[in-house]
Amino acid sequence: MSTAATSDAGISRARQRLWELDVECHDPLVGSCWTAAELRRLTDRLFAGRTSLDDFALHAAVVEQCSTRNRLSLALQRDLDQRAAHLLRRFAAAGSVQDLATLWRGALVDGEVGAALWTAWTDPRCDDTLRTCMHRDLILLQHGRVASLRGDAAERDAGLAERQALKAETLRLQQRQARWRSEALAERDALQAQLALLRSRVLAQDAEIARLRQTTPACAQPALGREQLVQRVAELSRQLVEARQGAERQRAAPEPAAEPVPPSPAVAGIEPGTDSRPPGLRATSVLCVGGRSGHVPLYRELVERHGGCFAHHDGGIEDNPRRLDAQLAAADLVVCQSGCLNHNAYARVKEHCKRSGKPCVYLDKPGAGSFARALAHCGRAAGSVAQGATS
Numbered sequence: 001m002s003t004a005a006t007s008d009a010g011i012s013r014a015r016q017r018l019w020e021l022d023v024e025c026h027d028p029l030v031g032s033c034w035t036a037a038e039l040r041r042l043t044d045r046l047f048a049g050r051t052s053l054d055d056f057a058l059h060a061a062v063v064e065q066c067s068t069r070n071r072l073s074l075a076l077q078r079d080l081d082q083r084a085a086h087l088l089r090r091f092a093a094a095g096s097v098q099d100l101a102t103l104w105r106g107a108l109v110d111g112e113v114g115a116a117l118w119t120a121w122t123d124p125r126c127d128d129t130l131r132t133c134m135h136r137d138l139i140l141l142q143h144g145r146v147a148s149l150r151g152d153a154a155e156r157d158a159g160l161a162e163r164q165a166l167k168a169e170t171l172r173l174q175q176r177q178a179r180w181r182s183e184a185l186a187e188r189d190a191l192q193a194q195l196a197l198l199r200s201r202v203l204a205q206d207a208e209i210a211r212l213r214q215t216t217p218a219c220a221q222p223a224l225g226r227e228q229l230v231q232r233v234a235e236l237s238r239q240l241v242e243a244r245q246g247a248e249r250q251r252a253a254p255e256p257a258a259e260p261v262p263p264s265p266a267v268a269g270i271e272p273g274t275d276s277r278p279p280g281l282r283a284t285s286v287l288c289v290g291g292r293s294g295h296v297p298l299y300r301e302l303v304e305r306h307g308g309c310f311a312h313h314d315g316g317i318e319d320n321p322r323r324l325d326a327q328l329a330a331a332d333l334v335v336c337q338s339g340c341l342n343h344n345a346y347a348r349v350k351e352h353c354k355r356s357g358k359p360c361v362y363l364d365k366p367g368a369g370s371f372a373r374a375l376a377h378c379g380r381a382a383g384s385v386a387q388g389a390t391s
Contacts, residue, residue: 014124018077019069025131026066027122028138033080033114042079046071073082084115091119097130103132113141158218230343237338237346241362248377284308286375287331289324290315290341291351291366298368302375315341321348328352334360 021029034042036055039062044050051058065072081088087107094100100120107116120126120134286303288296288310298311303310311331313324324345328334329352335350353360361374 016122016124017069018066018080019073021066021121021170023067026063029114029117029121030063030066030076030134032117032138033083034062042075043072046075054206056139080115080118084119087112087115089117091123094123094125097125097127100125101130101133104130104137108137108141113138116334123281128246160292233343233346234339237362238364240336241364244362285311285332286335287311287313287327287333288335288337288371289313290337290339291371292340295366295371299371302368303373321345324348325352328356328358331358333375335371336356337366338361339364340366 018026018029030039034367036058040051043062045057049362053061062072062076073130087103091103095342100123104116104120107113117134117138121131284307286308289312290300291299291314292311293314299312300310311327313327315337316324321344323389328349334353336346338346343386349360352358361377363370363374
């Protein structure tokens with residue numbers, strides 16, 4: 001056997017047994033090394049039965065059995081040797097009692113109180129002074145545990161108060177959520193009722209439309225598109241203009257034709273041999289509605305060259321339709337190019353001239369020649385309107 005093994009064996013034989021320690025060492029040793037649950041499991045396994053003792057009575061009974069050699073003390077001895085196996089060699093290497101005290105304080109810092117207590121107390125070099133210091137450290141440790149328990153109790157009370165506050169806040173939030181939910185459900189019911197009412201109205205309107213389509217043959221025809229409506233309005237406008245021009249030609253047939261005037265270079269395109277001189281346009285305000293933008297300068301030059309005032313509105317293509325009413329009110333003579341304006345402007349011109357009695361000529365084709373003939377055709381009416389305005 002080696003020298004190290006012989007030394008360890010000698011130390012092991014020199015160490016005191018559990019029942020060989022002083023009686024006052026058993027209580028702190030048992031309390032530091034085992035919990036009440038661990039003691040209960042150990043005694044139940046040894047004695048093959050579950051004990052009916054409470055934790056304090058069980059602790060006192062185990063402490064009492066540690067003073068003699070028996071099955072329980074031997075089992076506790078083996079358990080202590082296993083728990084302190086890593087400290088036995090460390091304490092065996094200590095050279096003096098001061099080294100043992102240093103190792104004991106280090107074990108206290110590391111939290112290995114029970115194993116260090118068993119190792120130091122059973123070491124043959126442990127004297128009364130070290131044993132007394134260890135008892136004092138245990139008392140201070142117990143006081144610290146009591147203070148810790150007091151602090152834990154304070155923290156527990158604070159945690160309980162916080163939990164109560166959180167519980168109250170949770171209840172308040174739940175009540176608010178329930179109130180919001182009830183309001184949302186009420187709003188949803190109101191919206192559903194409104195939706196049902198709207199659906200019933202739509203169904204009633206659909207039924208009325210179906211009834212009107214069945215009773216009115218024109219309603220059964222497919223609706224015209226926007227372009228088709230524009231073409232239809234333009235066609236009807238041309239027919240109306242042609243009818244009015246025919247009636248005016250019949251009324252103007254007995255009157256002598258005006259002396260032809262050669263066309264001006266600025267109004268090129270007027271057919272020769274036609275009466276295109278607009279007589280009596282002095283102080284007459286002529287409004288041209290519609291037409292192409294390229295012809296507007298020719299119209300303006302023709303009217304102003306004969307003493308009239310010219311104004312133009314494109315029929316709502318780019319100009320503001322609201323401005324048309326003011327221009328119609330300021331005009332003495334209106335030339336409506338029905339083929340180059342929208343339906344709304346045409347209806348405004350027709351309604352205003354009919355209401356006010358102003359002369360109005362409808363042209364279906366844009367051009368300087370047709371514009372000059374229109375002015376020549378209604379020159380007398382324009383002149384009379386201008387003279388009335390001047391007087």
